[in-house]
Amino acid sequence: MSETTAERAGIPATSDELARLDYFEDLRDRYLSLDGLDAKWHSFERENSYPSFETCMRLHYFMSHTRAVEETLDSAFRSGHIPGTAYFARGNEAASVGSASCLRDEEWLVPMHRNCGAHLVKGHPARSIMAHFFGRMDGPSRGRDGNFHIGYRPKKITQLISHIGSMIPVAAGIAWAEKARGTGRATLTYIGDGGTSTGDFHEGVNFAAVHKLPVVFIIDNNQYAYKTLLKEQYACKSLILKAPGYGIPGFLIDGTDILLVRKICSEAIDRARAGEGPTLIESVTMRLAGHSVYDKYSDYVDLENLRRWTNERDPLERYDTFLEESGMATIEEISASHARARADAETARDEALKSPFPDPATLNDDVYAP
Amino acid sequence: MGQITYRQAISEALWEEMERDKEVFLYGEDIGLGGGAFYITKGFQEHFGRDRVVDVPLSEAGWTGAAIGAALTGMRPVIEFQFADFVTESFKMIVDLAAGNHFRQMGPVPLVIRLPGAALVSAGPFHSQNPEPWFFGTPGLKIIAPTTAYDAKGMLKTAIRDNNPVIYLEYKKLYNYPVNELPDILRPDIPSDDYTVPFGEARTLREGEDVSLVTFGTTVLQALEAADILEEEGVSTEVIDMRSILPYDKEAILRTVEKTGKLLILHEARKHGGISGEFAAVVAEEAFEHLDAPIQRVGATNTPIPLSPPLENAYLPSTQKVVDALRELAAY
Ligand SMILES: Cc1ncc(C[n+]2csc(CCOP(=O)(O)OP(=O)(O)O)c2C)c(N)n1
Ligand SMILES: [Mg+2]
Numbered sequence: 001m002s003e004t005t006a007e008r009a010g011i012p013a014t015s016d017e018l019a020r021l022d023y024f025e026d027l028r029d030r031y032l033s034l035d036g037l038d039a040k041w042h043s044f045e046r047e048n049s050y051p052s053f054e055t056c057m058r059l060h061y062f063m064s065h066t067r068a069v070e071e072t073l074d075s076a077f078r079s080g081h082i083p084g085t086a087y088f089a090r091g092n093e094a095a096s097v098g099s100a101s102c103l104r105d106e107e108w109l110v111p112m113h114r115n116c117g118a119h120l121v122k123g124h125p126a127r128s129i130m131a132h133f134f135g136r137m138d139g140p141s142r143g144r145d146g147n148f149h150i151g152y153r154p155k156k157i158t159q160l161i162s163h164i165g166s167m168i169p170v171a172a173g174i175a176w177a178e179k180a181r182g183t184g185r186a187t188l189t190y191i192g193d194g195g196t197s198t199g200d201f202h203e204g205v206n207f208a209a210v211h212k213l214p215v216v217f218i219i220d221n222n223q224y225a226y227k228t229l230l231k232e233q234y235a236c237k238s239l240i241l242k243a244p245g246y247g248i249p250g251f252l253i254d255g256t257d258i259l260l261v262r263k264i265c266s267e268a269i270d271r272a273r274a275g276e277g278p279t280l281i282e283s284v285t286m287r288l289a290g291h292s293v294y295d296k297y298s299d300y301v302d303l304e305n306l307r308r309w310t311n312e313r314d315p316l317e318r319y320d321t322f323l324e325e326s327g328m329a330t331i332e333e334i335s336a337s338h339a340r341a342r343a344d345a346e347t348a349r350d351e352a353l354k355s356p357f358p359d360p361a362t363l364n365d366d367v368y369a370p
Numbered sequence: 371m372g373q374i375t376y377r378q379a380i381s382e383a384l385w386e387e388m389e390r391d392k393e394v395f396l397y398g399e400d401i402g403l404g405g406g407a408f409y410i411t412k413g414f415q416e417h418f419g420r421d422r423v424v425d426v427p428l429s430e431a432g433w434t435g436a437a438i439g440a441a442l443t444g445m446r447p448v449i450e451f452q453f454a455d456f457v458t459e460s461f462k463m464i465v466d467l468a469a470g471n472h473f474r475q476m477g478p479v480p481l482v483i484r485l486p487g488a489a490l491v492s493a494g495p496f497h498s499q500n501p502e503p504w505f506f507g508t509p510g511l512k513i514i515a516p517t518t519a520y521d522a523k524g525m526l527k528t529a530i531r532d533n534n535p536v537i538y539l540e541y542k543k544l545y546n547y548p549v550n551e552l553p554d555i556l557r558p559d560i561p562s563d564d565y566t567v568p569f570g571e572a573r574t575l576r577e578g579e580d581v582s583l584v585t586f587g588t589t590v591l592q593a594l595e596a597a598d599i600l601e602e603e604g605v606s607t608e609v610i611d612m613r614s615i616l617p618y619d620k621e622a623i624l625r626t627v628e629k630t631g632k633l634l635i636l637h638e639a640r641k642h643g644g645i646s647g648e649f650a651a652v653v654a655e656e657a658f659e660h661l662d663a664p665i666q667r668v669g670a671t672n673t674p675i676p677l678s679p680p681l682e683n684a685y686l687p688s689t690q691k692v693v694d695a696l697r698e699l700a701a702y
Contacts, residue, residue: 083492083679135492135678143678146494162496163456164428197427198459225428226452227404232425300404358676360684367673 010040021237023223023284024308027254031264034243034250046322049263056328057337059101059258063093063316064341066117069126072345073133077293081353083135084146089114091256091288092220094315096190097121098261099218099283102269103188108178109157110171110189112164113148114220114287118190123155126348131355138355142362165191165198168217172204175213175272186272187215188265194225196239205280209246214272216265217280220255222287227300243280255283256315259322286313372560377545379519379560380484381410383526384448386564388418391446394530395422397433398450398484407452408486408545430459434483438468441481446530454487454539455499468535469510478533482526488588488638489686490542494677500587500639500670502615505537506648512569513616515539515586519549520558521613524567531566537616541588553594569614572622578608581699582626584649585636586612589687593636596692605700615645623649624657631662632699636692641669663702666695 013032018039030043051059070088077086089096096117100109103122111118119129132139132150140152141159151159158174160167171189178185191201196219208215219239223230236242243250249271251264261283268279286309290297323329329337374382388394396414398406402425405412415423426433430451437447451457457464468479489498502513512534516522522540529536549557555575575590576597585593590611597607608626612618627633633653635646646667653665668687676682 084494084497084677141677143681144495144674144676146492146677149494149496162453162494163459194428197429197432199429199431225399226407227400228425228428229403232402233427357680358678360680363671363673363676363681363684 008042008045010042013039013041018237018241023221024305024313027252027284031254031260032238032240032252034240034252036244044257044260044263046259049259050326050328051259051262053328056323057333059097059262060319060323060329060334060337061341062097062101062117062121063258063319064338065126065344066093066097066120067316068342068345069120069129069348070116072349073130074293076130076134076349082133082146086133086293087113087148087291088289088293089116089287091285091309091313091315092222093117094258094261094319095218095220095255095283095285098258099188099216099265102262102266103186105155107156107185108171108174108187109155110160110167110174110187111157112160112167112190112192112195112220114192114222115190116148119150119152119157122157124152124157126345127351128152130348130352134352134355135357136352136355137358138352143358164195165200168195168201168204169207170204171215171217172208172213175208175215175278176211178214179211184273185214186269188218188269189215190218190220192225193219193221193223193230193233193239194228196242197233205246205248205278208278209248212275212277214275215278216268216272217278218265219280219282220285221282222285223305224287224291224301226291226295238282240280240282246280248278248280250280250282252282253284254313255285256313256318258315258319285315288314372562373549373557374519374560375546375549376519376522376541377408377410379523380526380540381412383523383530384411385414387527387530388414388422391530393444394446394448395424395440396448396450397424397426397437399426399428399452401425401450406450408542410450430456431463434460434463435467437481438463438479441468441479442477446480446482448482448484448530450484451486453497454485454501455496457483457485457501458504461504464511464535464537465505465508469508471510472534473510479535480533481535482529483535483537484540485537486540486542488541488543489675489682492677492679492682495675498675500637502537502539502645503639503643506616506645510534511616512536512614513539514569514614516567516613517541517544517587517590517611518556518558520560521567521573523560524565525569525613527564528566528569532569539587543588555594556590567613570617570619571614572619573611573613574608574622575611576607576609578606578630580606580630581632581634581696582608582610582630583634583636583692583696584610584612584623584626586615587638589636589638589692592687592689592692595689596696599689599693600696600700603697605696607696618649620652623653627653627657628660631660632702633661634666634668634692634695634699636668636687638687639669640672641667642672644669663699666699668692668695
């Protein structure tokens with residue numbers, strides 16, 4: 001058996017290795033799968049997962065657009081255009097775009113507050129997101145809500161409430177409806193490392209596992225829950241170890257590598273569509289900025305760790321390098337994609353700022369559905 | 371003696387109670403290393419250690435239940451919700467488990483539930499709520515709503531020494547409110563010695579003859595501003611800060627109604643289903659013959675809390691809305 005074939009089949013991971021697991025060192029070009037108590041390392045054979053040029057550039061555009069939209073929103077906040085607060089997800093672009101790009105139009109996306117990229121790639125226009133942040137009428141909530149408490153029904157993107165964990169059972173329920181109707185559609189949802197500690201997470205994943213529902217759960221493990229460290233959040237070595245407890249397959253992946261995210265998520269989504277039940281994917285990233293625009297990250301972040309993730313695991317830079325080194329795209333094509341992504345974000349901002357504020361006379365509208 | 375902010379008052383009360391009683395400890399998200407979202411417990415973990423200032427996982431229902439367990443053994447947990455809105459996660463633990471425990475003869479539950487609540491400029495539907503109406507109908511709970519630094523400190527100490535579950539409402543808007551911008555009546559000197567403020571006693575902030583204005587929480591500020599404006603128009607308003615909602619000072623409400631014959635009740639929470647309904651009912655039951663005008667209420671509109679400024683302003687009570695209501699009452 002050649003080495004690559006063996007790696008494709010996986011190399012058993014020892015319990016010793018799992019006990020010493022390091023999110024930064026141990027996920028270089030490989031990922032871990034868990035099927036029951038069977039843990040295996042797999043090398044990521046990127047050459048076998050090259051998408052077409054069009055797909056490569058589409059993923060590139062949306063990652064870059066995500067970053068540009070969030071940076072544009074950040075400066076809009078500094079200039080006083082955002083009432084309230086704002087959460088951004090620098091570092092999570094590959095995880096959000098790579099996963100949600102696997103969904104079909106008719107499938108539901110159940111995002112959390114760090115999934116701007118998932119919104120954009122699923123078709124939520126940046127100007128709608130921005131109008132929402134600016135408290136304007138052209139945002140999907142018509143000024144009733146703000147920040148990433150946002151959904152977009154025309155593209156089958158649910159809203160979320162702030163209470164973390166709540167959307168996990170809701171995603172399971174959407175998957176229930178798909179299964180009950182026999183649509184063959186999958187549902188995709190996310191949760192933070194902090195969110196996995198909620199009762200709702202447990203109840204939702206267990207429900208989906210018991211009923212073999214067509215849903216994929218992605219844990220966006222960005223190493224912080226606000227200011228809380230991972231070791232204060234859970235005592236196991238990796239959250240993926242929860243998967244066998246629910247009786248579903250689990251994958252531990254580097255969430256800054258968009259092609260890997262896409263490969264693992266599309267396989268999981270295919271399994272869901274085929275009626276094989278849910279999958280739990282732990283996608284490891286680092287929150288490259290503070291929790292919110294008000295957060296003083298430097299008060300508590302491990303600067304050395306932040307430095308190495310910023311330098312070596314910035315999803316956007318990694319993908320630029322990959323495209324260029326693999327010969328998939330030229331430097332000119334890459335910078336044109338960046339330029340378009342940014343220009344589109346800025347146009348979206350200008351349009352959103354033209355949207356009117358809600359009329360106070362509409363306050364009492366829509367408390368009840370007609 | 372001195373003057374401190376509302377936030378410092380809460381910090382000092384926690385610190386002094388933890389020094390005084392080794393059974394007092396804190397649970398909350400980000401309260402240790404990070405000092406909490408509002409920096410109430412900044413520096414606490416270094417001093418009291420990780421066993422008494424506990425950074426908990428993101429699982430409110432779980433650590434509320436754990437706090438109740440510790441309280442059953444005689445410890446005195448003080449738990450911090452990052453925002454009052456998230457207390458819905460722990461509803462069952464508080465309402466069904468903690469609140470009725472003593473009545474069921476299963477022992478006291480000395481637990482303090484700190485809830486940073488109320489609006490704070492476009493904080494949106496999930497970071498602005500007033501949770502007291504959710505709990506008001508639950509016997510066995512106490513609900514406290516201090517607005518001055520003096521009351522915040524003294525009432526938090528009372529809460530920690532109380533043998534019942536106490537819902538302690540904190541007003542985010544007041545945390546860092548500059549002391550020198552507060553009306554004098556809202557900044558009494560803080561004694562350097564240990565002191566407590568009892569529950570169930572309202573405080574008269576301003577004596578008046580023509581109209582009574584009963585309130586609690588941040589609307590105390592609007593009440594005083596409105597009373598100033600009415601004063602210039604020749605109307606004398608008596609302003610009462612209830613401070614404590616459960617138990618509440620029924621006598622203080624009845625007394626002021628007997629004096630002025632006209633009552634306006636004001637709070638930030640929605641008028642519909644708000645605490646003002648109970649206050650009004652008590653007056654209707656026990657002081658009807660003293661009323662010279664229908665009881666009036668000002669509170670938020672009966673909609674969810676919207677975020678965008680024009681909607682939020684329309685939703686919330688304001689000094690102008692209070693002034694309008696007072697004028698109408700005075701003219702009745
Ligand atoms: C039930 C609940 N408790 C507390 C909060 C306040 N809060 C907002 S985000 C956050 C941290 C979330 O961490 P994590 O789940 O890891 O997601 P991340 O923000 O890191 O993406 C907290 C504690 C909340 N939104 N919901
Ligand atoms: Mg996190």
